[in-house]
Amino acid sequence: MDWMPVAIFVAFVGAVLGMSFYFARKAKSAAGYYAAGGNIHWSVNGIAFAGDYLSAASFLGICGMIATAGYDGFLYSIGYLAGWIVALFVVAEPMKRLGKYTFTDALDSKFNSKGIQLAAAISTLVVSVFYLIPQMVGAGVLVTPLLGLPHAVGVMMVGGIVIVIVSTAGMTSTTYVQFIKGGLLVVFSSIIVVALLVRGLSTEPDQGGDVPFYKYATLAATEVNGALALEDASWAIAGTKDVSGVTLVKAVKDGKATWFKKSAKDGRISLYECQVESVGADGATLINGAPASADNKLRQVGNLESIEGKKGAEAATGSLGPFDFLAKIGSPDTVVKTWKALKFEAEGQKFTVYAPSFTTGNKVLKPGQKFKVEGTPLEKLDFISLMLALFLGTAALPHILIRYYTVATPAAARKSTIVAIAAIGFFYVLTLFMGLGAMSSGVVNPADNNMSAPLLARSFGTVLFAIISAIAFATVLGTVSGLIVAASGAVAHDLMDRYMGLHMPDRRKVAAGKIAAVVVGIVAIVLGILFHGVNVTFLVGLAFAVAASANLPAILMMLFWKKTTAKGIVASILVGISLSIGIILFSPDMYELYGMARADAPIPFANPGIFSIPASFLTLIVVSLMTQSGGNAGHNPDGHKA
Amino acid sequence: MFHEPAAKQGRDPATEYKTRLGLWMFLAYGLIYAGFVAVNLLWPAAMEATVAMGLNLAVVYGFGLIIFALILAVIYNAACMKEEKRLEGSSGGEG
Numbered sequence: 001m002d003w004m005p006v007a008i009f010v011a012f013v014g015a016v017l018g019m020s021f022y023f024a025r026k027a028k029s030a031a032g033y034y035a036a037g038g039n040i041h042w043s044v045n046g047i048a049f050a051g052d053y054l055s056a057a058s059f060l061g062i063c064g065m066i067a068t069a070g071y072d073g074f075l076y077s078i079g080y081l082a083g084w085i086v087a088l089f090v091v092a093e094p095m096k097r098l099g100k101y102t103f104t105d106a107l108d109s110k111f112n113s114k115g116i117q118l119a120a121a122i123s124t125l126v127v128s129v130f131y132l133i134p135q136m137v138g139a140g141v142l143v144t145p146l147l148g149l150p151h152a153v154g155v156m157m158v159g160g161i162v163i164v165i166v167s168t169a170g171m172t173s174t175t176y177v178q179f180i181k182g183g184l185l186v187v188f189s190s191i192i193v194v195a196l197l198v199r200g201l202s203t204e205p206d207q208g209g210d211v212p213f214y215k216y217a218t219l220a221a222t223e224v225n226g227a228l229a230l231e232d233a234s235w236a237i238a239g240t241k242d243v244s245g246v247t248l249v250k251a252v253k254d255g256k257a258t259w260f261k262k263s264a265k266d267g268r269i270s271l272y273e274c275q276v277e278s279v280g281a282d283g284a285t286l287i288n289g290a291p292a293s294a295d296n297k298l299r300q301v302g303n304l305e306s307i308e309g310k311k312g313a314e315a316a317t318g319s320l321g322p323f324d325f326l327a328k329i330g331s332p333d334t335v336v337k338t339w340k341a342l343k344f345e346a347e348g349q350k351f352t353v354y355a356p357s358f359t360t361g362n363k364v365l366k367p368g369q370k371f372k373v374e375g376t377p378l379e380k381l382d383f384i385s386l387m388l389a390l391f392l393g394t395a396a397l398p399h400i401l402i403r404y405y406t407v408a409t410p411a412a413a414r415k416s417t418i419v420a421i422a423a424i425g426f427f428y429v430l431t432l433f434m435g436l437g438a439m440s441s442g443v444v445n446p447a448d449n450n451m452s453a454p455l456l457a458r459s460f461g462t463v464l465f466a467i468i469s470a471i472a473f474a475t476v477l478g479t480v481s482g483l484i485v486a487a488s489g490a491v492a493h494d495l496m497d498r499y500m501g502l503h504m505p506d507r508r509k510v511a512a513g514k515i516a517a518v519v520v521g522i523v524a525i526v527l528g529i530l531f532h533g534v535n536v537t538f539l540v541g542l543a544f545a546v547a548a549s550a551n552l553p554a555i556l557m558m559l560f561w562k563k564t565t566a567k568g569i570v571a572s573i574l575v576g577i578s579l580s581i582g583i584i585l586f587s588p589d590m591y592e593l594y595g596m597a598r599a600d601a602p603i604p605f606a607n608p609g610i611f612s613i614p615a616s617f618l619t620l621i622v623v624s625l626m627t628q629s630g631g632n633a634g635h636n637p638d639g640h641k642a
Numbered sequence: 643m644f645h646e647p648a649a650k651q652g653r654d655p656a657t658e659y660k661t662r663l664g665l666w667m668f669l670a671y672g673l674i675y676a677g678f679v680a681v682n683l684l685w686p687a688a689m690e691a692t693v694a695m696g697l698n699l700a701v702v703y704g705f706g707l708i709i710f711a712l713i714l715a716v717i718y719n720a721a722c723m724k725e726e727k728r729l730e731g732s733s734g735g736e737g
Contacts, residue, residue: 077704078704078707078708081707081711082675082707084711084715085667085714085715088664088718089663089667089671090664093657093660094661097657323695323696324696326696326701327692327695327697330697330698330701332690362690362698363690365698365701366686366690366698366700367689373682373686374686380683383682387675391675410654411722414718414722415719417715418712418715418716418718421711421712422712422715425709425711425712428708429708432701432704
């Protein structure tokens with residue numbers, strides 16, 4: 001193990017913990033624990049917003065998805081940033097005016113309703129847990145290449161550290177951790193992008209000379225009466241397998257078996273070498289035919305087969321400007337090689353074959369690789385649903401909303417949102433470069449794309465890799481801290497103090513919040529281990545859909561529709577949660593996660609927002625109109641109870 | 643009460659102006675964002691077209707949405723501050 005990166009990583013995490021203990025002294029009251037006393041400067045809060053928001057999903061997930069699906073990953077950047085428009089123009093100042101510690105406070109400020117307190121607290125808990133899952137998954141993938149530890153250990157490390165942070169200091173510590181982390185993330189991501197542009201593009205990336213470029217074999221074949229024959233007589237065909245519409249061919253040379261992907265174009269048949277991982281009944285794992293070990297792992301992948309029609313030495317570009325970089329990758333004469341996992345069982349073994357795909361640059365730099373904008377009406381609906389949820393989800397995330405209570409005034413809430421938009425927007429521009437950089441630099445782990453950005457950093461040296469990994473780990477720590485503060489606030493403040501009417505003294509409220517933080521942290525650890533291997537930004541996209549369905553209709557209608565009633569809000573939250581989660585649980589992506597066939601999923605799309613958000617609005621309107629006499633406590637534009 | 647605002651706020655006379663302006667700007671951005679989704683669905687080939695500096699429409703529109711959000715945010719803040727300042731005499735707790 002290289003100890004220098006480990007030392008940098010441990011020092012960084014130690015500094016975060018030290019800061020946490022330092023600020024613990026300031027968090028004796030409930031206001032200090034849940035809202036940092038309302039004394040954070042708007043500029044610090046703005047960068048802390050960025051720190052909260054640029055979670056594992058943004059840094060790990062988006063870059064990973066761009067590295068494997070091109071522009072489709074960038075759709076998340078666009079949607080996540082657009083969501084801040086809703087936060088700034090519609091939600092920021094009213095939320096600050098109406099609430100104290102939690103979003104439930106604001107929602108309930110006009111009604112003082114037990115139903116709203118219960119429903120909003122449940123919603124906060126559910127959304128926070130949904131959002132926690134990808135953060136924990138991100139933590140797990142980070143520690144494996146850096147510290148050589150298994151995924152589950154990484155998840156438990158983050159869970160343990162965050163439980164210590166949150167149960168000591170609360171929102172003050174979380175804010176300053178997020179401020180530092182948010183700033184460092186933007187600065188070091190910029191450094192990666194500059195290094196990438198200086199290095200330029202080539203068709204045989206070798207990670208700065210550290211990892212020789214592996215040339216995969218391509219075999220020419222002919223087909224006679226349905227039987228394949230190879231032109232190179234040193235290879236012999238040993239079998240074929242059709243998986244998800246792809247024909248895989250097993251060929252043998254010198255006694256060693258290799259899997260190939262069959263491709264027919266212009267009347268010619270080509271077989272492209274794949275990578276394969278097989279697990280036997282005894283649990284023994286083979287990678288590309290040899291036992292898995294520290295020296296025999298899946299090769300990192302992702303490269304350009306040609307750049308504007310050129311290959312090899314003549315294709316190397318040297319240093320590029322940012323626009324030239326994008327233009328060269330997006331050229332119709334550039335060919336990008338990406339990889340897709342195909343799973344099947346045969347001969348008593350479980351196989352995962354990583355098969356190459358070749359896509360022209362103009363198709364990579366437009367939507368369509370993951371979200372089929374040119375597909376069936378259902379696939380188009382799925383795309384609309386995703387973009388809707390991303391747009392409306394930000395302003396409904398409990399851990400973002402509670403940050404409005406850490407500043408002194410509504411104007412400070414507005415200004416901190418603008419600082420956040422500037423920092424987050426700049427970072428999201430960088431994600432496109434980092435993702436495409438990973439895609440073209442041979443650094444992507446074909447089994448888990450979440451580490452693409454840190455592995456891109458490693459191609460520029462282990463110091464940058466260690467710093468970036470430490471920042472990414474702190475990213476997870478900070479976001480998980482914020483989520484757990486939000487969840488513990490929902491339990492101790494919304495449920496215990498307000499809904500159950502326990503009216504505990506300040507110290508007991510803080511203690512209850514800390515106990516809740518420990519419990520939520522343990523739940524997050526378990527879920528983080530279970531969801532290993534799923535792209536984290538995909539998971540966050542689902543959390544956005546749940547938040548947008550459960551919370552946003554209630555917030556908007558409470559602010560802008562005078563006939564909104566408490567019962568309408570409760571019904572809207574419950575319908576939004578149950579419908580969005582129900583659709584997610586029965587979607588093809590989740591069926592794949594359960595180990596079942598995607599085609600067996602009863603609901604044929606993954607993103608629920610297009611149905612659950614309007615259903616939540618409609619429910620609120622109908623129930624409010626039906627309960628005008630009894631449920632409405634009256635409307636007051638200043639937000640105080642009538 | 644425990645659930646009232648954390649920091650005491652004076653009445654903000656600019657609230658109505660800021661709310662109205664915010665809604666209009668939200669609507670303006672929402673239309674541009676919806677346009678992005680619509681172009682992708684209705685004219686997906688248009689996203690491949692090179693429009694400026696060798697960049698295709700997908701990249702330019704995507705970056706444009708990010709930059710437009712920041713521009714609108716700055717304009718919104720300037721307008722709000724101007725209105726808050728104008729009404730300063732009758733306002734209590736803004737800062």
